[in-house]
Amino acid sequence: MSELTILMPCLNEAETLASCIAKAQSFLIANGIDGDVLIADNGSTDGSQVIAISAGALVVDVPQRGYGAALITGIRASKSKFVIMGDADDSYDFSNLMPFVQALRADHDLVMGNRFRGGIAQGAMPFLHRYLGNPVLSFLGRLFFNVPIRDFHCGLRGFHRERMLELGLSSTGMEFASEMVVKAHLHSFSIFEVPTTLSPDGRSRPPHLNTWADGWRHLKFLLLHSPRWLFLYPGISCLLLGFILVLCLAAGPITISKNIHLDIHSLVMGCVLLMVGSLSSGFALIARRQGAKSGLLPVSDSTSRYLAWFSLERVLVSSALVLLAGLSGLAFCLWQWAAHSFGDLSYASMLRPMIISGTAVVVSVQLVFIGFLAEILESQR
Template sequence: MKTELSVVMPCLNEAETLAVCIEKAHHFFERENIAGEVIIADNGSTDGSQQIAKNLNATVINVPQKGYGSALRGGIEAANGLYVIMGDADDSYDFSNLMPYVLKLREGFDLVMGNRFKGGIEKGAMPFLHKYLGNPVLSFIGRLFFKSKIGDFHCGLRGFSKEAYHRMELKTTGMEFASEMIVKASLKNMKIAEVPTVLSKDGRSRPPHLNTWRDGWRHLRFLVLYSPKWLFLLPGILMMILGIFASAALIAGPVTIGNVNFDVHTLLFTSGMLLIGFQFVLFYGLTKVFTVENDLLPKSNKYDRFFKLITLEKGLVAGILLVIFGVILSITAYTDWQQLSFGNINSTEILRIVIPAVTLMLLGIQVILFSLFFSILGLKK
């Protein structure tokens, strides 16, 4: 019979619990009459885990590259099943109760996620920080950044079709592999479902491989870096808006709030905020092109319109115009200084011209350089 389901378990010294996990999976196949296989993706075990797996008729795949993601990728790529269900080999998940996943996969869902918060978390199964801070916060960020409805981004028990796995084009090697799978599936508009899943206390006597702060940071870093809109665009637009309005008010004259007087010295900072915000927006554009052209993020219709809207020629014209306006203002300031016989400038009025002039010229140069680099990154297109 053609293999319908492959159960893939990453393994690094799981001799204490590996056998019971494999046996539960085999019993599930027999009970539900499913043509299945168990694949152990071994990441360098030294406690005899490999032999335990072989004795129980599981397929052992040796994955030399270290990391949770590396082990899973090695096991999934070796899987023969139409569908794959991955889960930890520490007996925290019940491999004898996989039918809710199989049914959703048979319905045509590309990715089926477990949700431990809906299924139940046994006492002592999840550390306090993970349960009330790490998982909820990172899952919220994932939903916000990628418009995903997944309630538990880090559930280790999940299923997907082999075809969907190839479409995801997963790259990461560590614990952030779990987040990457949901992010890629969401960005590629795949069909995703959730099923309640019970998390039990694992059966190991040693501490888990998961490092709370290191792996939490890797998840957060991945989510932020894979969302240039939240990393660069939105903060940049906010700083630009604040910088523009504050600068416009200070160019018109001093602004007094309560007993505090804001004048040209503050104008320097607001102009700087405008420039920094503009840099953020430019970095968003460059990051977007780089990630799409290197297949790190999927291409969208907006991306094609992006290229039609922003061209080298338009950028050069806009940049040159900004520089010209800056030069005109500089000449005006020079004329005012000339009227003072090039002496000390005690009036703040000239600075109200000089600061915008310098800001416009810097913006113009940034636009010109961005247009050139943007075009270089898009040469493939």
């Protein structure tokens, strides 16, 4: 087994491929590293395969299109202990990879390049990518997963091959970059970041990256792997705010200041928040349980006990109590109406208990559906 494979995904990179291979080979020779250059070709039609073979690189064909598909196949085809991956568009300096190698030799599992620390040449990164896309998505990655990485989407990165294969990476598109970092962190990999430079690519054609479509794929991946931020935190916030509004306005309107007067409309909004919050919190429970069962999300002993406590029977008992409260309120309203010979009722006195009681009935039904959905998914497994 050699020490290092320098892996490049390739789709019609004839203009820059030879230069990238030459720099990578020069780096291996200059530093006495036993390694090779591997091109994961994604169906090039411009002769890139011939160029790569002529330059002395290994080539593996990848029929399935996609950045992630090419890299996954390349990682599996590699026979080295370490892999350093980078784009074949001549934007990364393959002659200066020693910081990555040193960090890998120091037992870091994943070594990320940081273009913002190393330097981004003028024209190397589009304005939206540099000041909106990369900073925002990197911030969300740190927020959602507490990953200590400042440049989430740098394409130049190195890793321990065997450990990376253990993660079962599966994203075929550009979101593969996010999947690698997120799953590595969730599985307690040692992640290290080194400065690297980014130069304008040497191609005359536009890049494969689609700003909005690929940006959405990255964002979608982050959300799907963080049920806390997608469901739980918004759900708890809605529940808390809704409960406060309903509790304060159940007896009647309140005046906070001269210009702020809360009445029935605010009560309705509080009830809406309670319904949304209960649904969102239930989805958080289902998503977290499924993530734990599938191995997608790691789980601690305390989290396991917490998830195990929420059985269908407990959810149904909770739902029954909420339903009983709601039906009691509606029965009170019906009794009041009967007491007035089913005639006109006071708007102010009857609307509040009807809204609150109706909300309790809706929440109870939502809990039943959530409980049975969780049980269906559990039994399907």
